[in-house]
Amino acid sequence: MKKSHKIVVAFLFSIIVFTLITFLETIAIVLFKVESFNFQPTIFGQNLVYVHIQDNMFKANVPWTGVIIFGLLGSSIQLLINKFSKSDKQVY
Known part of the structure; x- marks a missing residue:
């Protein structure tokens, strides 16, 4: 596989892992019947994810900035x- 293809695959894989972990942990929190929970981590001043649970109401949001930051992190x-x-040494 070319190096440029590996970077694109790493970018997409990082995004998939980030969203999968976010929603799996949120589902686990809901299954354990946590009544109130607010989770909003930031990096470089940008929100990565927003999870809010209160009175059996569930809201999760993955903003584009979080997706892009984790994608760029994986590709770098x-x-x-x-x-x-x-x-990757060239053989002559």
């Missing part, structure tokens, strides 16, 4: 892996 990690990988 893959870029570093590609850069320092020794298996």
Whole structure:
């Protein structure tokens, strides 16, 4: 697989993992019957996710900034892996 394709796959995989973990933990919180819960982490001043549970009302929101930040984080990690990988040496 080309290095550029690996970066795109890492970008998409990071987004999928981020949203999957967010919603699975939210579902677990609902199943354990937590009555009131508010979770709103931020990075670089931007909201990553918003989870609010109160009186059996459930609201979860994944803003685009959180998706983009985690996608860029995953792709930059893959870029570093590609850069320092020794298996991509050219053979002449």
